Amino acid sequence: MAEFFIHPDRSTLHGSFSKEFTPIVSINSGDTVRFETIDAGWNAGPFQFDGVREKFCERDHPQDSGHALIGPIYINGAREGKTLAIRINDIKTGNWGWSTGGGFPNTINKRLDLHEGPEYALMWELDASNNLGISNKGHKIRLKPFMGIMGMPPNEEGIHSTYPPRFCGGNIDCKELVPGSILYLPIAVEGGLFSVGDGHAVQGDGEVSSPALECPMQLVDLTFTVIDQCLSFPRAETPLKRITFGFHEDVHEAAMIALEGMLDWMQELYNFERKEALNLSSLLVDLRITQLVNGVNGVHALLSKEAIL
Incomplete structure (x- = not known):
């Protein structure tokens, strides 16, 4: 089986799902793709929350309005009525990340009366070798990295947001999808057109402050297999x-x-x-x-x- 390596640049990044996007590579069922990803916010590196954030590249709106994704990948033999199995072989974080709490008027913050004033922001140093994160304010936590977004577009015209999860994947944000697990997604369009992004160094069930510990990933190692099974909603397996x-x-x-x-x-x-x-x-x-x-x-x-x- 073939192996592919894909790095982020202007030609491989996008911020939405669409069946009209041109694939960056075509692979066969059983092939493995190793990605490097940037953080969901398109940041070039660590930043000051109250300063100017250097972006990884220019964004084209509306197709780049959402999370930074890498892809899409065309899988030969993938078509509507079949299932794409994505085996997560390995994930390694980059060396930095960020998280926030409160400070903007979403439903949870308003319910907790934490929507006013500045957000509580943390910048993190990440040690992928030891799965350890240390914040700029001294918090020390264990990491359990996974990808927040793995998915494909629906068979509908136009551009589709990265924010909601769908039957064909997307912003699932499930912390169980760590190395050793398999995600099964219904395929809606020819070739599948799979994209991945929104790296999380660690997250609790609920993702209650809105972001997790957002980070780039130095490695996302995935193997793709087309299965002759018709699912209506995603499934997954861990060991x-x-x-x-x-x-x-x-x-x-x-x-x-x-x-x-x-x-x-x-x-x-x-x-x-x-x-x-x-x-x-x-x-x-x-x-x-x-x-x-x-x-x-x-x-x-x-x-x-x-x-x-």
């Missing part, structure tokens, strides 16, 4: 768990979508009746809030691979 996702403006409905997806998967794996799957889900399945900050909320359902003997 220990199976995961289904739900996305909706109403977080309760997002939870129901994730649960329905898990019931489907349990029926496929174990030939359960639907009510039987629900009964066992109440005993064995965890529902977690993926994120509450992308306009479309995310919930993921988790089932241990060792739960059913």
Whole structure:
């Protein structure tokens, strides 16, 4: 199988999804692509929050209005009705990152009465070798890096925002998608047109302040396989768990979508009746809030691979 290396520059970066974008490379099912990515905010390097931020490159609007993504990748044989399996082989952070809390009027900040005044901003030094982050104010934390955005465009005309997650991926922001995991995405357009970006050095479920610990990645190592399976919503596997996702403006409905997806998967794996799957889900399945900050909320359902003997 072939291996490709893609670095960020003006020709490989974009800030939206569209089936009309020209692919930067074509690969075959089973090939591996190693990316270097910039941070979601298009920054060239560490910056002062109250100063001018040097950008990595000029942006063309509206197609570059969102997170900095690298791609799209055309996968031969990918087409609507099939599934793209993305195996996450390795992720290594760059040496810096940033995070903020409060200071702007989103729903959570207003509810917590933290929307006025300046944001609480931290700049971080990241040690990828030891998965360690140290902030400019002395906080020391463990890193668990993953990519916030992995996805493809829908089969609709025009430009589509990077901010909401969709059935074909996008801004999923699931902290479980670390090296060793596999993400399964429904394919909506010929070639898939996969893009990746929005590196997170670490994030909690919910991503409650809006950003995670945003950072560039020196390495994102992904293997792509086209599967002859028709999914309606994303799924994922880790070495220990199976995961289904739900996305909706109403977080309760997002939870129901994730649960329905898990019931489907349990029926496929174990030939359960639907009510039987629900009964066992109440005993064995965890529902977690993926994120509450992308306009479309995310919930993921988790089932241990060792739960059913």
